[in-house]
Amino acid sequence: METSEFESPIRIAVVDDHPLLRDGIIAVFATQPDLELIAVGEDGEAAIRIYREKRPDILLLDLQMPNVDGVEAMTRILSEFPEARILVLTTYSGDGRATQAIKAGASGYLLKNSLRTELLDAIRSIHRGGTHFDRQVFGAADREAKRLTARESDVLELAAAGNSNKQIAARLSLSEDTVKGYMKAIFARLGAMDRTHAVAIAVRNGLIEL
Amino acid sequence: METSEFESPIRIAVVDDHPLLRDGIIAVFATQPDLELIAVGEDGEAAIRIYREKRPDILLLDLQMPNVDGVEAMTRILSEFPEARILVLTTYSGDGRATQAIKAGASGYLLKNSLRTELLDAIRSIHRGGTHFDRQVFGAADREAKRLTARESDVLELAAAGNSNKQIAARLSLSEDTVKGYMKAIFARLGAMDRTHAVAIAVRNGLIEL
DNA sequence: GGGAAAGCCCCCCGAAAGAGGGGATTGCAG
DNA sequence: CTGCAATCCCCTCTTTCGGGGGGCTTTCCC
Structure with a gap:
């Protein structure tokens, strides 16, 4: 906790269509001085727009969203900004889109029923250049090579x-x-x-x- | 905002299996002096146990949960405490369990993608003895009389x-x-x-x- | 250039599904 | 008591499904 407190904070954007969940995430960030929430959105279009305008250090992105869905938004952002670091949040561990997201270049994958600490770990590890893939998702992702053409x-x-x-x-x-x-x-x-x-x-x- | 601030606060219990969402709800309550969060749980069993032990004024209950599911927990609580006031939270508007929940005696029904203010409105209106049913759910509930034996x-x-x-x-x-x-x-x-x-x-x- | 994977097409045949009828019993509500 | 809904059972007939084979291109990667 006593590292250099004067580094610039990690700038984070959150895109999810559930206001209450967003509030939860925002509340978690509010307690962390090294994390700064710079933008919030609720669909894939917003994710793309926010990325272009603000270039967050990390984008927290839900996969299930109206309009442009998460995978689509992610693909577009990464083709425009290959260095983008995106942490995918999802509800289901068995979600087949997990595999898609990982292949599309997500830096991390987290289940929505994760703990606060897991979220923070994931963000910090990704910001340091690492990755963070939830075990359940990881297991599910390769256990079932289940995807369709x-x-x-x-x-x-x-x-x-x-x-x-x-x-x-x-x-x-x-x-x-x-x-x-x-x-x-x-x-x-x-x-x-x-x-x-x-x-x-x-x-x-x-x-x-x- | 300037009503009698010395009334005893509304005692609320939250049961949901998503920690981050719980955090969101908790964060919302923390800003409201007339609401007091007295217990938190993550499955239907916990909901029943909490109700027996703490008798919250309002129980916020998710329908999709491991072990004992929401409808089941609600039915049991209401058979034991018919005066219980339960606000159901759910992810999907088309959920057929909405109808079940309403018939089982829920005091309110709210989608998880509701706004903070809707959550607060719902809680206060239920505490005053009213009900609060999300329009989307309501519409979906009677549009499809779809249920199975x-x-x-x-x-x-x-x-x-x-x-x-x-x-x-x-x-x-x-x-x-x-x-x-x-x-x-x-x-x-x-x-x-x-x-x-x-x-x-x-x-x-x-x-x-x- | 060889192979893998996707995308298309064709055959036969037995088993399963679904549409169409017909019943029966409970138990509960009006 | 009567009606209704839920639960259970039986028959025939046609269509559909799914298993088993067999092909053919094109594209992309090593």
């Missing part, structure tokens, strides 16, 4: 909406056999017994939108 | 886990025809095209656990 998600989302293979084929201008082929691939990937199970797994892992 | 949820959950009708029948000690009968009832209730669609709808409405 673009086409597979299309197919599965349509199935979740109550379409038969034939209807999916019509909707996507494919042959029914092709759709069946994707279904087989989906089952294999997710370890599902049937389409119903596949939808359940995909939802649990944040792989498709309902 | 106990047996129907059992069947659908097993279907979501990848079981065939035959397997479900075996698991529940029913005939396959009976399971098919439940399936038909489920489709009719939820307006689903098939089991896959039914699972998607049920999940979106918080009707089944994955």
